[in-house]
Each structure stands twice: as C-alpha cells, then as structure tokens.
Amino acid sequence: MLTLKLIQENKEFVIERLAVKNKNVGESVEKIIEFDNNRRSLQNQSDNKLAELNKVSQEIGQLMKSGQKEEAEKAKQITVSLKEDIKILGQQLADIEKQLHDVLVTLPNLPHSSVPKGKTPEDNEIVRSGGPAIKENDQMVPHWDLAKKYDIIDFDLGNKITGAGFPVYKGKGAKFQRSLIGFFLDEATNAGFREVIPPFMVNEDSGFGTGQLPDKEGQMYHDATDNLYLIPTAEVPVTNIFRDVVLNESEFPVKYTAYSPCFRREAGSYGKEVRGLNRLHQFDKVEIVVVANPKDSYEQLEKMVDHVENLLLKLELPYRILRLCGGDMSFTSSLTYDFEVYSEAQKRWLEVSSVSNFESFQANRLKLRYKDEATKKNQLAHTLNGSALALPRIVAALLENNQTPDGIKVPEILLPYTGFKFID
RNA sequence: GGAGAGAUGGCAGAGUGGUCGAAUGCGGCGGUCUUGAAAACCGUUAUUCGAGCGAUCGGAUCGGGGGUUCGAAUCCCUCUCUCUCCGCCA
Structure with missing residues (x-):
C-alpha cells in the first residue's frame, strides 16, 4: 500500500510511475486526494467537538463535586446536541476512511526507475x-x-x-x-x-x-x-x-x-x-x-x-x-x-x-x-x-x-x- | 468438545466511574559522582491522527468491536486470544 503522504505530495510522479506498469491511475489518485482532504476536514471538526465535550464533562464533574446540582444539569443540556454532532461526524469519518482505504488498496506498488517498460x-x-x-x-x-x-x-x-x-x-x-x-x-x-x-x-x-x-x-x-x-x-x-x-x-x-x-x-x-x-x-x-x-x-x-x-x-x-x-x-x-x-x-x-x-x-x-x-x-x-x-x-x-x-x-x-x- | 480464570505501557504489576495516557518496580536512555566502572542519587522514557513555519495545541488508543453515562481502563453485551482443570489425541 502506498502512503498517503507520497500520493498527496507527488501525485504526478505516482501516475507516471504506474504508467510503466501499464496502469492508468489518474482517476484513482484524484479520488484519493479528494477523500483524504475530506477526511482531514471531518476529523478536524470531530476533534473540536470532542474537545468541547471533554471540557464540559470535566466541568460537570467539578460542579457535582461542589454540590451545584442545578448548574450540572444545565451543563448536561449542552452535551445533547454536541453528542449528536459527534455521532454524525464520526459516521461520516468512518465512511470516508473506508472509501479512501478501498481505493488506496487498488494501487499497485511503484516500479523502480530501472524497470523496463513493457507489457508481456x-x-x-x-x-x-x-x-x-x-x-x-x-x-x-x-x-x-x-x-x-x-x-x-x-x-x-x-x-x-x-x-x-x-x-x-x-x-x-x-x-x-x-x-x-x-x-x-x-x-x-x-x-x-x-x-x-x-x-x-x-x-x-x-x-x-x-x-x-x-x-x-x-x-x-x-x-x-x-x-x-x-x-x-x-x-x-x-x-x-x-x-x-x-x-x-x-x-x-x-x-x-x-x-x-x-x-x-x-x-x-x-x-x-x-x-x-x-x-x-x-x-x-x-x-x-x-x-x-x-x-x-x-x-x-x-x-x-x-x-x-x-x-x-x-x-x-x-x-x-x-x-x-x-x-x-x-x-x-x-x-x-x-x-x-x-x-x-x-x-x-x-x-x-x-x-x-x-x-x-x-x-x-x-x-x-x-x-x-x-x-x-x-x-x-x-x-x-x-x-x-x-x-x-x-x-x-x-x-x-x-x-x-x-x-x-x-x-x-x-x-x-x-x-x-x-x-x- | 465441557467447566472456570484472565487480557493494562519494553517487561512485571496497581487502578474508588470524574485532570488516568494511567501509581510503583525492573529494564532502557541522559546526567551527577568516579582515573574508569559498579553502586547511589537526579532527570527522562508509548503510539498514532489532525492544526501550525515552529515552540506548541487538540483528538484517539488500557486485547478487538458495540452499548450505558454529561463523563468508562473501571459498568453491560459480543468477538478473539491466553491460562488452569476435564475429555480426546500425534
């Protein structure tokens, strides 16, 4: 499996090298880059929501300790929509990761520069x-x-x-x-x-x-x-x-x-x-x-x-x-x-x-x-x-x-x- | 195949549902001391994803997956594996 880093940074090189194996991977490479960009953005959003939830949860912990029940209940309300968002983002993330993986595994290894061109x-x-x-x-x-x-x-x-x-x-x-x-x-x-x-x-x-x-x-x-x-x-x-x-x-x-x-x-x-x-x-x-x-x-x-x-x-x-x-x-x-x-x-x-x-x-x-x-x-x-x-x-x-x-x-x-x- | 027990960092081994990525010990690395070494003492010691030029910040990870909860190493379900005993057997 090729690394995402290689594909992101050397897109043209990957396409050109795999042409030596008689593979036209232009479309796959474009898909991979698109999926990967999507993935990053989704993870970013998801991470931010998770960070927020972690923060609120800790605050609730503090409030419970100090006996501020009312305040704690109020804070719990905030988490409801947060958790919904996290769930949706998590599903989207898993989805895109699978799509990405599925295309990624179809790409063959790049041939070394000394490999002769040829078909048979x-x-x-x-x-x-x-x-x-x-x-x-x-x-x-x-x-x-x-x-x-x-x-x-x-x-x-x-x-x-x-x-x-x-x-x-x-x-x-x-x-x-x-x-x-x-x-x-x-x-x-x-x-x-x-x-x-x-x-x-x-x-x-x-x-x-x-x-x-x-x-x-x-x-x-x-x-x-x-x-x-x-x-x-x-x-x-x-x-x-x-x-x-x-x-x-x-x-x-x-x-x-x-x-x-x-x-x-x-x-x-x-x-x-x-x-x-x-x-x-x-x-x-x-x-x-x-x-x-x-x-x-x-x-x-x-x-x-x-x-x-x-x-x-x-x-x-x-x-x-x-x-x-x-x-x-x-x-x-x-x-x-x-x-x-x-x-x-x-x-x-x-x-x-x-x-x-x-x-x-x-x-x-x-x-x-x-x-x-x-x-x-x-x-x-x-x-x-x-x-x-x-x-x-x-x-x-x-x-x-x-x-x-x-x-x-x-x-x-x-x-x-x-x-x-x-x-x- | 039947019955039971367990799975935590390189290893060993704690862990009450709330700063636990996780005590402590060993090992490893760096240092002090020493002519050098040992001992002793001090410090350090995971992976991975994302944001940023960077210092750094955030997420995830306590066998795998799912669930309960505001919050799970800790509770529940499930799978896998390991160990003990019984059965079978090269």
Missing part, C-alpha cells in the same frame, strides 16, 4: 546468463516420461489421492526432493539467513499484510470453517513475523529462510505449460526473506540475486536472469528479478525463482517499522524476498538435462545429501 514476458530484460552450455539433442526425454521410467514421481497416484497437480514422490524421487530442500536450507543458513519453520496456514490479517488479500483471494486455498488460508509461499507467514513490529536500526538487515510446501489453486491453467512438474497445486520451496533499512535495500536485493545465482551454478544448470518489465511484475513489487533454467527436453526456459524488493509497500500494510537513530521517529522498513529455490522445475531441469544411459546423474554438490550418484 517478451519485454523482460535479460540481465545475464550462465551455467553450462545448452546441449542440443532431439533424443532427450521429457521429465514426465523419465519420472515414470524410474518410478520416482507418480502423477496418477496423486490424482487418485487428491487430484491433478498433487504428485507423489517415490523412492529416490522422494529422497532427491528432500536432498534439494536440505541443500537449499544449508546454503541459506551458511549465508546468514536464520531458519524458521512457519505455520503453513495463515489468517486474514497475514494475507492482507503481504498483499495476497484482498486482491488474489481466489488463488489461495481457503478453509471457511476457521477462515484460514493455506500459504501460497513461505513469504506470507515469514514476512508476517514482522507485522506490527518496530525494529532497531542496528538490527538490519534481518535475514530469514524457511522451507515450506506451497499451495496454489492456479485457477484456469491448462495445456502443455502445466504438464508434469511445470505447474502444481502443491510444491516445495525454500524462501529467503529480508527486512532491510531503506538506505540499502537495493544492495540487499543484489546480494539475494547473487545467492540464488550461486545455487544454480552449484547445481550446474544453464540459467538466465531477467529484470521483469512493468507489465510482468507483481502488484506488490518495485523491482523483480526472475531466474529461469533451461529445460533441454522441453526446449524452453522454466522460471525457478523470483527475487523482489517491495520497498515499503508491504511494510505499510504490515506496520513494520524501525526506529530511525537520527530522527528518533518510526519509519517504514523495506521488505524483500526470493525463492532459493522452488523445487519442481529445478527437478524437471535436473532430470532432463542430466539424463544418461545409466540413469539420471546427480549433481556433485548433492551427493552428500542423496547418498547415491544415479537415479536409476
């Missing part, structure tokens, strides 16, 4: 690529066939137990999954991220805090009985650790990592894009979350990018890093880097990580602040997060790219975790 993924900017050279070979088998051949991931069985998008990992497939999670968590903790195991369900306040609610209600699984949501990413519970928190400046940067299963309804998806592991309703992911001083949040972002890149290098996967264009960015993000790995059998790039700086957009919703040493004032902190990494597409790429006549070759770095060199 085609317009994303390739920052750099790396890893081993891509092997051109038409004989390569896609991962869904390899999964069946070695009996390591069973989509049909998951279909029977739950439904599409809930695979069962079996034998070396299950161990491989667990190995990757362990590897990612170890890498993160070695890089200074504190590991947490968060709840996998969150309440409404948490959903709002990170921006999933009210916007993307339909993308989360919802338990209506207890009004809880299955997390779509560990970002939600982990970032919400800091809801309503005031940090000391010396605590920055706060770095957390968490493994969690992620649940996404992905309503409306179909076709070959979602085949096999490409898109699931339940998948595993290790997330990294950083709460940073606004002064250096972009340095922190680059460090996170380096961390993720390093993981891909260690796994020996061909990758590329994209800076997302305005049209492809999420509602809450200021700047996002996507990481893609090349899947040699499917012959396409698969997104495996997304690393973003949200600046104060989430912090404003979360009321996540820090005490500024210089001014002694509470200021909004910056939040960042990234996948490090999401498992299924990494697994897909590893299976496809490492297939040999002897089985799937396990990357060197994972051997201490798997205990086997081949999936066969």
